[in-house]
Amino acid sequence: MTAAVHGDLPGSVATDAGRNCIASSASTPRSLVYKIPPYFPAAGGFGEKDAQFLAENGVNAVRLGFAWNAVEPRPGVYDDAYIEKIRQTQQLLAKYRIYSLVDSHQDAFNESVGASWSGFPAWATYADGFPVQPNPGFPAVYFTSPAQNQTWANFWRDRAAPDGVGLQEHYAAMWAHVAERFVDQPYVLGYDLINEPWPGWEYPSCFPKGCPRFETGVLAPFQAKVMNAIRRVDRDHLLFYEPSLTNDFGTPNWMPNPTGDPKAGMSFTTTASARSTPV
Numbered sequence: 001m002t003a004a005v006h007g008d009l010p011g012s013v014a015t016d017a018g019r020n021c022i023a024s025s026a027s028t029p030r031s032l033v034y035k036i037p038p039y040f041p042a043a044g045g046f047g048e049k050d051a052q053f054l055a056e057n058g059v060n061a062v063r064l065g066f067a068w069n070a071v072e073p074r075p076g077v078y079d080d081a082y083i084e085k086i087r088q089t090q091q092l093l094a095k096y097r098i099y100s101l102v103d104s105h106q107d108a109f110n111e112s113v114g115a116s117w118s119g120f121p122a123w124a125t126y127a128d129g130f131p132v133q134p135n136p137g138f139p140a141v142y143f144t145s146p147a148q149n150q151t152w153a154n155f156w157r158d159r160a161a162p163d164g165v166g167l168q169e170h171y172a173a174m175w176a177h178v179a180e181r182f183v184d185q186p187y188v189l190g191y192d193l194i195n196e197p198w199p200g201w202e203y204p205s206c207f208p209k210g211c212p213r214f215e216t217g218v219l220a221p222f223q224a225k226v227m228n229a230i231r232r233v234d235r236d237h238l239l240f241y242e243p244s245l246t247n248d249f250g251t252p253n254w255m256p257n258p259t260g261d262p263k264a265g266m267s268f269t270t271t272a273s274a275r276s277t278p279v
Contacts, residue, residue, distance in 0.1 A: 033065030035117040040085040055096035065105035094187030103192035114141035152200030172229035190238030210252035224258035240267035
């Protein structure tokens, strides 16, 4: 099955045979992502009554976000207690037959380079002395901040972390570690590999015709690393790759299936102006 998810939540998952499995998002926040330390929904008060409310109002899927910053606070060191907090929320949702799309979430990388919260860790943030300013706030910081764009450029170049291991290798290994905790969970819809990846300095070339070089030559190989790492521990759950964030602003989509995995699909955010080309 090759699937495509539309919107910030799982939407209509379309199979090759043309069948649709509707994941309803009525009466619920578009994502269940807690962006304040300690970065898990229960810390913000999400509990039994909330899950019951969602189910009673027709919701059967949520996007359950976690922070790489919290999973791997230091290079190669994982906080399993944090992952367990995310898993407990997933199991609570499953009790009410609500599927979770487990999502590695970020919005502009890290607060040190203009993000509204630190989804990605400070140790993975290399701005090389570039200034954060001008910083008008998220999401405009993507377009204005030199530090923001240099940080993404270093991530796409797979710069070595403080322990000498590439940032992308850390990210893929982190995802495999997370997936191990969900491999036996039937109410996990799948894994959303990275929320709204930004091209970095290359972004001007993405307007108005999209980012074919970045998406096929940089973003797809990166997400292939993540997909391959997850598949070593979980052969069954769906994998959802994402195109460039510029797709949210209306540029065409050139994103291929990074590995050709038949249990993979594309997840993208829709806005009033967004459009995408067939892939």
